[in-house]
Amino acid sequence: MEKLKQILAFNEQFVETKGYLPYMSDKFPNARLLIVTCMDTRLTELLPQAMNIKNGDAKILRVAGAMITEPYGSIMRSVLVAVTQLKVEEIMVVGHHDCGMVGLEGEQMIRSLQQKGISVEKMKQFDKPGETVEAWLTGVNSVEGAVLRSVQMIKEHPLFPHDIPVHALTITPDTGKLEVIHVENSVS
Ligand SMILES: [Zn+2]
The missing domain is CATH 3.40.1050.10 (Carbonic anhydrase)
Known part of the structure; x- marks a missing residue:
């Protein structure tokens, strides 16, 4: 919450002092x-x-x-x-x-989620056909x-x-x- 308060206070100043002016653009990317x-x-x-x-x-x-x-x-x-x-x-x-995604093991993610209070049973419910939740949470080599x-x-x-x-x-x-x-x- 503290971080949010700080950001909102800063933001008020930012808008008031027109800090946005150097960043004005439209929604289409200039470099395509x-x-x-x-x-x-x-x-x-x-x-x-x-x-x-x-x-x-x-x-x-x-x-x-x-x-x-x-x-x-x-x-x-x-x-x-x-x-x-x-x-x-x-x-x-x-x-x-x-x-951080290189070498991230699904097993490591499962352990971290368990420590955050997510039960293995709940995780198993998230398995889908052809892919376990563990495989889904695995990074790359x-x-x-x-x-x-x-x-x-x-x-x-x-x-x-x-x-x-x-x-x-x-x-x-x-x-x-x-x-x-x-x-x-x-x-x-
Ligand atoms: Zn990265």
């Missing part, structure tokens, strides 16, 4: 770009700075490990909205080194594997338009250095 990246806090300012992305330039979806795992999930739906309604013409999936899997999920999605290139990159959270893992030439 969508970035799918991780929720890691180190990337919040570093990633746009390192990629020369200003406010209003790109749609940015942030999800643990930059992983898109569900064809019917809200991340994949957001990708489809971006390319059909928001003028996005190119997509970059950007994972990062030292990501490598950051490269994670971004390539997300690119594959997008490219092979039956509703995804084929003329939109989807690239895979990694970023180093210490330096902002980008590495290209997979590049796709525009079809147009």
Whole structure:
């Protein structure tokens, strides 16, 4: 609650002093770009700075490990909205080194949830055909594997338009250095 109070107090000042003026833009990304990246806090300012992305330039979806795992999930739906309604013409999936999702064991997540008071019985109810809750909570083996899997999920999605290139990159959270893992030439 304390954090919320602080934020609301700051916000009042922000609006009053027109702190928003340097950030004004419309809903269409100026660079016609969508970035799918991780929720890691180190990337919040570093990633746009390192990629020369200003406010209003790109749609940015942030999800643990930059992983898109569900064809019917809200991340994949957001990708489809971006390319059909928001003028996005190119997509970059950007994972990062030292990501918390790399090497995350489902078992470790189960133990942590138990410590938070979630019973094993309750978790079992969350199993679905073909995938246990433990498997669902498991991370990936490598950051490269994670971004390539997300690119594959997008490219092979039956509703995804084929003329939109989807690239895979990694970023180093210490330096902002980008590495290209997979590049796709525009079809147009
Ligand atoms: Zn991460």
